[in-house]
Amino acid sequence: MTDFQPVLTARVDKHDSHRLSVYAADGGYRTLRHALTKMTPAEVLDRVRASGLRGRGGAGFPTGMKWSFLPKDHQGPVYLCVNADESEPGTFCNRVLMEHDPHQVIEGVILSAYATGASTAYIYLRYEYPTSFERLQAALDECYAAGYLGRNILGSPFSLDIHLHRGAAAYICGEEMGLIESLEGRRAWPRIKPPFPATKGLFGQPTVVNNIETVACVVHILDRGVDWFRSMGTPPDPKNPSDPGSFGPKMYGISGHVNRPGCYEAPLGIPCRELIDRFAGGVWHGRRAKAVVPGGLSTGLLSADELDTPMDFSAPMRAGCLGLGTGCMMVLDETYPIVDFLHNSCRFFNHESCGQCTPCREGTRWSLELVERIKAGRGRLADLDILLEMSDFLGIMPGSTICGLADGAAWPMKTAVRKFRGELEEYIKKTNPTGYQETRPVLFLNHA
């Protein structure tokens, strides 16, 4: 691990790193040229599959497998949607790539489109990233002028257009089916799967949705090889047949109560504590961590004694969290009240629920009202059980909702109450010593 060399972030601090001339001088588009002249799309796909690359957008789905679900010999068009909606609270590493190395992103998009046979790619970019928008647009213009995009790229038979599509400040547009609906000009209501995007996605055509960091990884897999990629990470868990392992470099974001918040690249599986202490300079003001969100708000909380958890795709689940998520951590120090965490989280998911599924729409609102009541000093100990019961019922995993936003709403509640129950009970007893009871919201899921 000591000889690890960053590749995804290798150029981000360089002067003018976003310009084509500088990227080309660093060997940029060499990999593309090689692939277009020496490799078939199937060979590129095989290479990506063999690398074990898993999606960096949150779900960790194996990228090569996702691509192989596309129908063979389809008449087209096939679409590639690149997910740059990056709205999961705590998450900002895609922004670093797009602002400081847009050409690396674009080279990854072109290679991914080549492998999947896509003739048009849309980069769905959140509106709140104006600098990313400007840099990406300028980089795309440079690419068209230089023959890296458009018809017959670099004289090959392969043609591709890439368009930027800006969102409008709605978290749900990052969910792949919400993204597709939004791109089609409709409200971003996630669709029920199946059909999966691979068979019927954007404009009813076969579609692949991938995250910005995922496509950037493709460049390095082709450049440095499968063995290099698999030389870092966590091998498959022999006790878990569904774990394909976690390989390659990862961009970790760290924010919250640390001395040096930022984006740091490390091999998948680096312990959470090492990221906080070695990279981010430790918890601020010489304090200790109380809790850490491992990978975006949806993933829930690790407690202070779970910080040796390796940051790979499986270990955060074993520690009772939703998963690795986006790998962007938020550190809360020993003074930060868990009730404030709960309130912030419930407010976010209540605001962002698209309203389509009743358990999500109503559940996120009830939980917010309930936590507001606790926070205001009118909580009851039984409210904690209600929160648990509600969150255990909420999401794709228990089967009550269409998309994963609801799971994301549930895990912060589950982990906060299960791992920090003592503190929450203490708070309730202290702020509501008379046990004053209010009747709203009335919520008895199974006891009615």
Next chain:
Amino acid sequence: MTAPVLNDEIRREIGDFFPRYPTRRAVVLPALHVVREHLGYVPPAAVVELAELLGLAPAEIQDTLSFYGFFRQDEPEGRHRIWICRSLSCAARGAEPLVEHLCHRLGIRPGQTTADGRVTLEVAECLGACDHAPAILVDRKMYKNMTVEKIDEMLEALE
């Protein structure tokens, strides 16, 4: 007949999006952005004209528009839009007093526009700048590691 709300320039900019998508419906969101950038809002009359331009029913445009809390319909935004993040990393590093300070300095609540039409204030969910929390997006510029003093400086500099 009254003049159209969507002038030639707006129509031209929207038209530039047509070749990028196989359907006109997919142009709805880019078109709404164009209208907002020019007019500061998307009044009902613009919805009707957009519908005609894109070959859709006004209700279809309205359906998409109203899904995003982003577009205003009653009155234009101020000349500047200030979005202050309230999500966890910013909240943990002191965003809440900053929201209060902004409200106090501007004399408005989040969602409102100052009477002189200078500033619209909004609270935002995570702006993807948590490495610089507390973060505030003002028009196209991200203000980083904000404090009360830096907010005052930023406000002074806004015309």
